[in-house]
Amino acid sequence: MARAGLTAARLTAAAAELADEEGLDKVTLSALARRFGVKDASLYSHVRNVRDLRVRVGLLAAEEMTERIAAAVAGRAGKDALVAFADAYRDYALEHPGRYAATQMRFDPEEVADSAGLRRSVELTHGVLRAYGLAEPDLTDAGRLLRSAFHGYIHLELGGGFGHPRDVRESWARSLDALHVLLENWPTRSGGSER
Template sequence: MARAGLTAERITRAAADLADEIGFDNVTMSALAKKFGVKDASLYSHVRNLQELRARVTMLAAAEKTELIAAAVAGRAGRDALAAFAHAWRDYALQHPGRYTATQTPVAPGLVEADPGAVRGIELTYGMLRAYGLTEPDLTDAVRLLRSTFHGYAALEATGGFSHSRDTEASWARIIDALHVTLEQWPSSTEKDAT
């Protein structure tokens, strides 16, 4: 019989908290069972295996990050929306390092499409970029630029990768300014194809 009080949702949230404490890659069923004071087998009544648990944490974290970004960009456009989006992304990455790592982890095919939070995150990103007048394939290229920039900056900052005396907040603000200018002046792929 399953241990009273354990549910898949409660286990997933505990795993996400544990990921923030010890790192997403260090979360195991045994470490989680210790947190609950139960044997590993008690968890398997609610979650099939470690792979499913990690996928659940990934989807939970993606939904949390999306909600923060959605609240930040609501009613904004252009540079204001871009800055709000960037700040929410970075804040989540720095405040929830284990969860953030989970958001960068691929999940099994079909899970993203079935998860409304993940779909909303994609739609939110593309919607913010459409205010710059971008269409495909430029939209996808711009998404990749933003994701690479936000992820790279947050990852370097989290590991102490910026040793220069320049204030990281000042650099971050300049990066957002540069991204805004880049997005406003994005060269259309159709123009490039014509040359």
């Protein structure tokens, strides 16, 4: 084992690189073992199985993306924070598509219980949304809306789903303008505006 220098952290980093290069579905123990020139069995003292490996990639990516978002939103509020958050989110996803895909997996609570990155991500999202005057349960609803809008746009962009010649960055910016207006006018339960 020492000859290959295997550790859980090193395997996770290599799996994250593999995910970005070839896709999360190509992250297997066999593919990783080939990268290190070892037998599959050599990996089992560091990771339990392919699910464990992919979860580790997701948690690594969540930490990386959260750090990037935190730096982007620092000292900002309102629309400036929303745009900084969204741009950092999108940039990370486009630069690291495999890692980003791992963050979208459904995690079991015990798999992510110790994830500071995921907790901080929720805190950052709520911080941006509180500047719009939102409180629970609207924080959760608005957070789900943002995640859905960001993920849907990025998923289509990564998959080449925008065939129109208009620059996708311009459409992204206009979408963020629209989300800002929506958040400023978040509907009440009776269907009117909060403000």
